[in-house]
Amino acid sequence: SIRQVLNLAVGILVLLTFLEPPSWCRFYEITNTTTTTQDDESIILAGGPDQRCKALLELRGPPAFGGDDDELSDETVDYYPNFHMTLLTVSQSLAIEFLCVLIILAYMVLRIGRDGFSLKRYFRKEIGWQNLTSRFALLLTILGLLSGMPSFVFIGHQRPFAPFLRIIVFIIFSKDVRRELTTIMKLMPELLSILFLLFVVIVFYAWIGVVAFYDSPEGADSFSNLVEAMWTLWICVTTANYPDVMMASYNKSRMTVLYFVSFMMLTFFFMMNIILASVVNSYDNDTEAREKLMDEMIQHNLKQAFQLLCKEGTDRINRDTIMSLFLVLNEDFHDIRSIPPDDAKLLFAILDKDGSNTISEDEFMDFGNVLLLKFEKESEYKTLIETRYPQLYASEMYQKFVAIVQSNGFDYAIDLILFLNAIVVFIQSYPELMGEARDQNPHFSDGYVDTGWELLETAFTIVYCIEMLVKIMTQSWKGFIESQRNRFDFLITVLAVFATAYVYYPNKFSDSRLIRYIVMARVLRLARLLIAMEGFRVIGGTFQDVLPAATRVLLLLFCIMYIFAAVGMMLFGGQITRDPQNPLSYRLQDSDFSDNAYWANNFNDMFSGVNVLFNLLIVNNWPEQADGLLAVTQSKASRLFFLAFHIIAVILINNIVIAFIIDSFMSEWDEYHEKKTERIDTGEAVITSGARAIFDASEVTGTKTELQGGYVARIGKNHKGQREAQVLKGFFTRSSSNVENDSSHSSQSSSTAT
Numbered sequence: 001s002i003r004q005v006l007n008l009a010v011g012i013l014v015l016l017t018f019l020e021p022p023s024w025c026r027f028y029e030i031t032n033t034t035t036t037t038q039d040d041e042s043i044i045l046a047g048g049p050d051q052r053c054k055a056l057l058e059l060r061g062p063p064a065f066g067g068d069d070d071e072l073s074d075e076t077v078d079y080y081p082n083f084h085m086t087l088l089t090v091s092q093s094l095a096i097e098f099l100c101v102l103i104i105l106a107y108m109v110l111r112i113g114r115d116g117f118s119l120k121r122y123f124r125k126e127i128g129w130q131n132l133t134s135r136f137a138l139l140l141t142i143l144g145l146l147s148g149m150p151s152f153v154f155i156g157h158q159r160p161f162a163p164f165l166r167i168i169v170f171i172i173f174s175k176d177v178r179r180e181l182t183t184i185m186k187l188m189p190e191l192l193s194i195l196f197l198l199f200v201v202i203v204f205y206a207w208i209g210v211v212a213f214y215d216s217p218e219g220a221d222s223f224s225n226l227v228e229a230m231w232t233l234w235i236c237v238t239t240a241n242y243p244d245v246m247m248a249s250y251n252k253s254r255m256t257v258l259y260f261v262s263f264m265m266l267t268f269f270f271m272m273n274i275i276l277a278s279v280v281n282s283y284d285n286d287t288e289a290r291e292k293l294m295d296e297m298i299q300h301n302l303k304q305a306f307q308l309l310c311k312e313g314t315d316r317i318n319r320d321t322i323m324s325l326f327l328v329l330n331e332d333f334h335d336i337r338s339i340p341p342d343d344a345k346l347l348f349a350i351l352d353k354d355g356s357n358t359i360s361e362d363e364f365m366d367f368g369n370v371l372l373l374k375f376e377k378e379s380e381y382k383t384l385i386e387t388r389y390p391q392l393y394a395s396e397m398y399q400k401f402v403a404i405v406q407s408n409g410f411d412y413a414i415d416l417i418l419f420l421n422a423i424v425v426f427i428q429s430y431p432e433l434m435g436e437a438r439d440q441n442p443h444f445s446d447g448y449v450d451t452g453w454e455l456l457e458t459a460f461t462i463v464y465c466i467e468m469l470v471k472i473m474t475q476s477w478k479g480f481i482e483s484q485r486n487r488f489d490f491l492i493t494v495l496a497v498f499a500t501a502y503v504y505y506p507n508k509f510s511d512s513r514l515i516r517y518i519v520m521a522r523v524l525r526l527a528r529l530l531i532a533m534e535g536f537r538v539i540g541g542t543f544q545d546v547l548p549a550a551t552r553v554l555l556l557l558f559c560i561m562y563i564f565a566a567v568g569m570m571l572f573g574g575q576i577t578r579d580p581q582n583p584l585s586y587r588l589q590d591s592d593f594s595d596n597a598y599w600a601n602n603f604n605d606m607f608s609g610v611n612v613l614f615n616l617l618i619v620n621n622w623p624e625q626a627d628g629l630l631a632v633t634q635s636k637a638s639r640l641f642f643l644a645f646h647i648i649a650v651i652l653i654n655n656i657v658i659a660f661i662i663d664s665f666m667s668e669w670d671e672y673h674e675k676k677t678e679r680i681d682t683g684e685a686v687i688t689s690g691a692r693a694i695f696d697a698s699e700v701t702g703t704k705t706e707l708q709g710g711y712v713a714r715i716g717k718n719h720k721g722q723r724e725a726q727v728l729k730g731f732f733t734r735s736s737s738n739v740e741n742d743s744s745h746s747s748q749s750s751s752t753a754t
Contacts (some may be wrong), residue, residue: 013169138172562610616649
């Protein structure tokens with residue numbers, strides 16, 4: 001609970017930057033260049049930071065100049081375009097920030113208290129340099145946030161550093177982000193060497209370009225000097241201006257193609273792919289080294305723990321000691337899930353593979369992975385019919401009904417109905433899809449089922465309800481809802497039922513098209529037909545594998561975009577404006593920025609800044625956004641902002657994502673071809689295709705548990721990335737010594753009987 005409150009406080013701390021008034025408008029200087037009406041100006045002049053920001057961000061009126069030919073000059077526009085998501089005042093944001101900082105401080109005090117309130121122990125070297133650095137950084141960051149609050153409250157000083165300190169707190173508490181940052185720092189030396197080589201190539205070609213295109217339209221536009229030529233060629237590397245950049249000279253001389261094609265072949269096709277290969281290889285090596293180090297650390301720690309737990313003169317741990325260990329874990333280690341007594345008995349039995357009622361060192365090495373197991377009683381998967389009407393459940397007729405519902409044929413029949421439903425929806429939507437205007441049938445909005453289409457839609461909804469009910473009857477609610485596909489179908493079916501009731505129940509809204517729109521989402525289930533194809537199964541498995549690992553990179557990407565958005569808001573906030581009284585607005589006249597109506601692409605607030613950075617991540621048309629800020633700032637130094645983001649986010653982070661996809665796809669592809677069966681029987685448990693081990697709890701791998709009945713075990717992926725089914729197979733397989741003992745016991749029994 002404490003950790004959840006802490007995570008919430010850290011998340012809110014970061015969110016404040018998006019919801020509070022932007023820093024650029026809090027102390028905005030009013031001159032004769034920024035006004036709309038006298039009332040607006042007096043409000044801004046008389047008010048504090050909140051009133052200034054509110055008035056500036058809500059200023060509207062006729063633009064300084066029109067955009068394209070379709071834009072009317074007398075329209076009303078935002079003078080400082082923004083997301084209008086400033087939901088907090090400065091004082092409210094400061095109060096919330098202070099509360100979040102207090103929560104983080106309380107957490108730090110608790111951590112120090114766990115070390116006996118000894119700062120020397122809290123900052124001890126034994127915790128590792130990374131954890132030590134994080135603790136010092138957290139302390140300094142919190143002090144930095146607190147130190148700026150009094151000066152802001154009493155003196156009115158700005159706190160431009162606050163957004164950056166907030167994201168530092170987020171990074172410190174995010175192990176995934178710190179892990180990826182550490183990996184990137186290891187990648188940088190090799191990456192910088194390749195980027196330097198790329199820089200040399202760009203300088204060389206820029207030099208040639210300035211000389212070759214001197215006194216030509218191409219030279220005047222793109223190669224007027226060495227710096228401008230380098231910028232042009234860098235845009236070429238990103239493919240954002242190719243082939244436009246060469247067309248002026250290419251139309252006059254076809255030989256120009258040699259210059260541009262050779263440059264693109266050398267940089268885009270060769271060097272950028274070398275960067276990709278370098279990032280993928282370095283990232284894979286670092287991941288492999290980290291996993292190897294983690295394995296060694298786990299083995300070392302488990303061996304030490306085993307020596308501490310086993311009694312003197314023995315090389316085994318008895319049952320009572322393991323059970324006491326589970327109690328200690330429940331009381332003192334809340335990062336580990338709570339282990340009920342029945343689960344503890346099952347975990348001990350799974351560890352005790354030789355059935356000796358003690359744990360050897362080899363068996364104890366699985367202790368960490370065994371803790372990932374979760375158990376449920378098999379009775380929880382029994383259906384209502386099975387528990388309330390056992391005779392009906394056991395009848396031959398009902399079992400045939402269950403077999404039909406759980407068969408592939410039943411799914412194919414539902415898919416056929418879905419396909420017919422898709423055809424009906426397509427026919428109904430055909431005029432809109434073809435862009436044809438038509439008059440809407442008034443019967444669709446009269447609140448009655450009085451057309452053929454409405455009858456069909458209602459019939460489809462009834463069929464889907466029947467499908468859902470019979471599946472719940474035959475699978476149980478728990479078994480039904482565990483399937484992602486069933487959860488999706490349940491959600492869409494319930495929405496369709498509510499939509500039908502809402503449309504046909506007497507009220508002001510009676511448009512039956514609402515049902516069609518909801519059913520269209522269910523028709524997406526037809527995608528399961530693609531899963532029957534081998535290639536799509538591999539792609540689907542790859543997608544599932546990539547998501548957990550990609551979360552770490554996405555969090556890092558969020559932090560990078562947050563930092564760049566905060567920097568952009570500090571440097572370029574309020575620069576993109578349509579205020580006719582502000583001369584900055586006229587600097588954009590006749591520019592590609594204004595011609596493309598890119599007004600919303602700005603850094604006037606955090607949300608707008610993040611949107612700009614996402615556009616840069618996509619790469620397409622990013623020079624127009626860069627040229628817009630160049631025009632208003634009249635400084636080519638603004639280009640460094642875009643250059644830095646492209647190198648860090650596009651070249652580095654994007655290539656790491658590609659590395660994820662490559663590794664996951666190859667792993668999924670190999671596993672798919674190695675997988676021969678979907679059901680594994682180890683003799684101790686039956687492992688189903690859903691990675692569930694069904695077993696008798698009375699005896700597991702030869703160890704009595706004092707439990708009765710069937711149980712179901714599940715396990716998540718472990719740190720090695722092994723699949724659940726293979727891990728479960730290892731857990732529910734007796735050791736060779738156990739099998740030999742059973743065989744020996746059987747032989748002795750046979751001899752005695754003889």
